[in-house]
Amino acid sequence: MLREELKVILEIQEFDIQMIRLMRLKRDREGELERIRSLREDLSNQVVNKENDVIELKKQIRLSEGDVQDLKGRVQKLENQQSGVKKVEEFNALTQEISTLEREKAAKEQRLSDFYDKQAAEEDLLKNLKSAFDSTKSNSEQLEKEIHSSILAINEEGAQFKKQRDEVRKKANADIFKIYEKLLKNKKDRVVVPIENRCCSGCHILVTAQHENLVRKGDKLVFCEHCSRIHFWQEHVVEEAQESTTRRRRRPSAKV
Numbered sequence: 064m065l066r067e068e069l070k071v072i073l074e075i076q077e078f079d080i081q082m083i084r085l086m087r088l089k090r091d092r093e094g095e096l097e098r099i100r101s102l103r104e105d106l107s108n109q110v111v112n113k114e115n116d117v118i119e120l121k122k123q124i125r126l127s128e129g130d131v132q133d134l135k136g137r138v139q140k141l142e143n144q145q146s147g148v149k150k151v152e153e154f155n156a157l158t159q160e161i162s163t164l165e166r167e168k169a170a171k172e173q174r175l176s177d178f179y180d181k182q183a184a185e186e187d188l189l190k191n192l193k194s195a196f197d198s199t200k201s202n203s204e205q206l207e208k209e210i211h212s213s214i215l216a217i218n219e220e221g222a223q224f225k226k227q228r229d230e231v232r233k234k235a236n237a238d239i240f241k242i243y244e245k246l247l248k249n250k251k252d253r254v255v256v257p258i259e260n261r262c263c264s265g266c267h268i269l270v271t272a273q274h275e276n277l278v279r280k281g282d283k284l285v286f287c288e289h290c291s292r293i294h295f296w297q298e299h300v301v302e303e304a305q306e307s308t309t310r311r312r313r314r315p316s317a318k319v
């Protein structure tokens with residue numbers, strides 16, 4: 064009888080809805096894990112980049128220090144040379160050369176001093192980044208653990224629903240079940256729905272009196288003309304369904 068067959072499908076549907084809910088929950092939680100991972104990776108990349116900046120800066124400082132030393136040596140050499148010179152023109156020419164070198168040296172020293180300032184600032188930044196990374200790492204590990212265990216719980220609950228569903232599935236009419244599964248796949252929502260106040264409770268579109276009568280008769284499957292859901296008449300299944308739920312609940316205790 065159709066109403067009996069629909070009742071089985073309705074039972075399966077409730078398990079499926081629960082499983083869909085759990086799948087969405089799981090996807091959310093996996094998304095959280097992904098966000099945590101990418102945040103940590105981002106910080107880790109920032110630390111590595113900053114470390115490279117500092118290494119690069121130290122190289123420039125060493126080169127710059129070498130340049131300053133070199134200029135100092137050249138000035139010293141010219142000054143020594145100058146002390147032995149007798150001619151005024153030569154002396155003046157050397158003075159000119161020395162002052163050019165001194166200017167060059169002063170510019171290099173200024174640059175070097177800027178490098179030192181920059182190095183101090185970059186090392187500070189690096190220290191802050193490292194401590195942000197460390198605290199994020201330990202916080203996120205805790206959070207990840209919690210999320211992982213909640214995903215495990217979701218999987219377990221889902222497996223329970225699946226087991227119960229597969230049990231009920233054995234009782235289902237193969238043809239109706241096939242239609243039901245196809246609809247469910249499309250809608251990811253309840254697809255066997257009652258008519259309430261002359262409306263499809265799936266899409267809330269008003270149905271005709273003729274349509275309602277067909278559903279009430281319950282001789283064949285009736286589909287919503289608007290959303291293609293299968294319609295059933297509430298009173299056909301509710302009381303009996305409640306009764307059968309009570310029976311099912313009683314069964315285990317009856318065994319004891």
Ligand SMILES: [Zn+2]
Nearest residue numbers: 263266287290
């Ligand atoms: Zn509808």
